[in-house]
Amino acid sequence: MPFALYLLGLAVFAQGTSEFMLSGLGPDIAQDLGVSLSAAGALTSAFAVGMVVGAPLAAALSMRWARRPALLLFLGVFLAVHIGGALTTSFGVLLVLRVVGALANAGFLAVALTAAAGMVAPHAKGRATSVLLGGVTLACVIGVxxxxxxxxxxxxxxxxxxxxxxxxxxxxxxxxAVPADRDTAVVRGGVRAEARxxxxxxxxxxxLLGALVNGATFCTxxxxxxxxxxxxxxxxSLVPLVLALFGAGAFVGVAVGGRLADARPVPLLVGGGAVLAAGWMLFAVAAGAPVAVLVLVFVQGALSFAVGSTLISQVLYAAGGAPTLAGAFATAAFNVGAAAGPWAGGLALGAGLGFRAPVWVSAALVVAALVSAGVGRCAGWARAEAEPGADAGGGGREQAGRI
Known part of the structure; x- marks a missing residue:
């Protein structure tokens, strides 16, 4: 893997730390700023909404930029937003800053995913994706x-x-370390052509599957x-340890998923998805048992990111006709889930269903993903339907044998 990929992973580590860290800071933020826990949870949803809106918008705006200046601009805005977040005393301002930070994060990740896919051989997109997502999982293990x-x-x-x-x-x-030259082949189609x-x-x-699985992950x-x-x-005092266990599992899941995503995506997604759904159900039932919870936190972290990272790589394969917007599609879809998951979990908490309720919501979302995948394959939705010539240069061959 090119060294520049690991530097992109370092930036994703910083951004992933920001995205996930509110899981351990929510109660303190709620108390300090005088809002409810559910309102503090909305900071995660706000970040995800910004990612959804920002990914396609930022990717479209940066289509004719050199990748290095685009990455530096997005990361610079992200840095400034966090200085503002550290200084503000207003929950409303913090909420707005989270959205702006998410817009910058979305732009960075969309460009980085596309850049990473272009740095490796056509059949190695899964491994390239795993390097970037390794930054996210290390954020869970260390940063959060x-x-x-x-x-x-x-x-x-x-x-x-x-x-x-x-x-x-x-x-x-x-x-x-990141090359400054623009890849002119990337910009030739334009936004409308790639959106097709x-x-x-x-x-x-x-x-759709990516949104549902990621929604389950973020919900719990x-x-x-x-x-x-x-x-x-x-x-x-043990909350950081629990978060670290989840992150350690996520790191293992990305590492294993990156090895299997290019060669055997279907068994990984079907088998891993089924076990993931069962694991969330077991988590909800066994939430009162400390040993079981510690084990399941690790296991569910691994399964969530193994399945999730594989779905990201499958988006890159399926969007062969959209080399620039492919990363934006993946980023937006996964953050639809990241917004909807905490929102659904907050509704369950607000309804007085107890702290186990978000875990049951996670189980339901993964089951919905499995059902959608089965219906989609039976109905033929999963077949590649790209227009002739859209994948000139081998993109169509990359799709063969994928989901």
């Missing part, structure tokens, strides 16, 4: 627990300062801290 500890010791604002500082070496690394890739039934189905992860303290009975 560190942010939670910093929040407990120094206040939640310290976590925002830490993310801003993490961006600095990523900016320097991208400036020196959404006519492909297989692409639309893959995007957003409310994991209150679950383990109020239901499992673990102390607040």
């Amino acid at each position: 627990p560190a942010g939670a500890w910093a929040g407990q010791l120094l206040g939640w604002r310290a976590a925002f300062w830490a993310v801003a500082l993490l961006c600095v070496p990523a900016v320097v690394g991208i400036l020196h 890739a959404l006519r492909d039934g297989r692409l639309r189905l893959t995007l 992860f957003t409310y994991l801290a209150p679950l383990v303290t109020h239901v499992t009975g673990l102390g607040e």
Whole structure:
């Protein structure tokens, strides 16, 4: 894998730390800013909404930019937003800043996914995707627990300062390692031409599955801290450990998924999806047992990211006719889930169904994904429907044998 990929992964690590860290900081933010826990959870949904809107918009705007300046611009805005978040005393301002930060994150990730796919051989997109998502999982293992500890010791604002500082070496690394030349082949089709890739039934189905699976992941992860303290009975000091276990599982899942995603995506998605749904159900039932919860946090992290990262790589394969917007499609779909999951979990909490309710919502979302996949394959939605010539240069051959 090219060294530049790992530098992009460093930037994704900083951004992933920001996206996930509110799982450990939500109660402190709610208390400090005088809002409810559900309102604090909306900060995660707001970030995801910004990602949904920002991914296609930013990717479209940057189609004629060189990739390095585009990546630097998005990352610079992201850094500035976190300085503002660390300084504000208004929940409304923090909410707006989360959306703006998400727009910048979305633009960065959309360009980075496309750039990563272009740095490797056509059959290695799964491995390239796993390198980038490795930054997200390391954020769960290191960044999020560190942010939670910093929040407990120094206040939640310290976590925002830490993310801003993490961006600095990523900016320097991208400036020196990511090629500055624009790939003119990427911009030749234009936005409208690439948007026509959404006519492909297989692409639309893959995007739907990605949204549902990611929604399940974020639904439980957003409310994991209150679950383990109020239901499992673990102390607040152990919340960072629980988050680290989830992240460690996610890292294992991405590593394994990256090896299998290019060669055996269907067995991984079908088998992994079925076990993932069963795991969420078991998690909800066993939430009162500390040992079971610690094991399931790791297992569900691994399964969630193995299945999720494979679906991201499948979007890149299915969107062969949209080399620039492919990353935007993947980013937007997965963040539809990241917005809808915490929102659905918040509704369940607001209805008085208890802290186990978000886990049941996660199980329902994965079951919905499995049902959608089965219906889609039976109805023929999963067949590639790209127009003749859309994948000139081998994109059609990449789709053969995929979901």
